[in-house]
Amino acid sequence: MNLQEIRDLDFNDLGSASPGAKGFLLAVVAVLIILGGYWFVIKDQTQNLDSRERQETQLRAEFENKQRKAAALEMYERQLDEMRTMLRSLLRQLPSKTEMPDLLVDVSQTALAAGIDTELFEPRAEVVRDFYAEQPIAIRMTGQYHQFGNFVSGVASLSRVVILTMQDISLEPIENRPGVLRLEGTVTTYRYLDEGEDSKLLLEDES
Numbered sequence: 001m002n003l004q005e006i007r008d009l010d011f012n013d014l015g016s017a018s019p020g021a022k023g024f025l026l027a028v029v030a031v032l033i034i035l036g037g038y039w040f041v042i043k044d045q046t047q048n049l050d051s052r053e054r055q056e057t058q059l060r061a062e063f064e065n066k067q068r069k070a071a072a073l074e075m076y077e078r079q080l081d082e083m084r085t086m087l088r089s090l091l092r093q094l095p096s097k098t099e100m101p102d103l104l105v106d107v108s109q110t111a112l113a114a115g116i117d118t119e120l121f122e123p124r125a126e127v128v129r130d131f132y133a134e135q136p137i138a139i140r141m142t143g144q145y146h147q148f149g150n151f152v153s154g155v156a157s158l159s160r161v162v163i164l165t166m167q168d169i170s171l172e173p174i175e176n177r178p179g180v181l182r183l184e185g186t187v188t189t190y191r192y193l194d195e196g197e198d199s200k201l202l203l204e205d206e207s
Helices: 003-007 011-016 019-091 100-113 145-156 200-206
Strands: 117-123 132-144 165-173 180-192
Touching (some): 100 117, 145 180
Antiparallel strands (some): 165 180
16 A cells, blocks of 8 residues: 555545555544543543542541551550549648648648747638649748748648648848748648549549
8 A cells, every 4th residue: 555545545435445545544543543532531531540549648648647546545545544543642642621720730830830920820711623622821920031941841741741832922021120031921722622522533533
């Protein structure tokens, strides 16, 4: 088959065409079918496949991330339980409600034993928090610097853990009394909540 045969090809009478021209026409038709199939079928499927592969990659990454979190969940829950147990243990070292009156007496007696003159030692209304209670105490004391130091050391050595925080405290020298200071303000001590009191921690423990 040559180029002239293709030019002289009569499409109305393809039966009379030479075998070479027929083969060429079949090859052209096959190529057109392949190109058409790619354009109308395979191309869309390829794009769809690419989209599905991207979606699969994204879903796989999300799954692996959630799988890591799920694997660590047990460890986090165990650590949280350990922290709660530790917190309960620390709270149990604080005085209870029934121990607070004696404790306040002990603190007052400790100040007296240190040589401090207690002009005011007045417990105020208790403030209940989530899992502990605050006991504010209005104080006014006079003494020397080292006596206040002995007082703090004496409170720290009490049988129960006593935490004292100070608010609006003033410490000033007293006129005409060299070396003597006046301590005035509010100190707060703490206790743990007994069963039956409004305690979120105890409720969680009960459950």
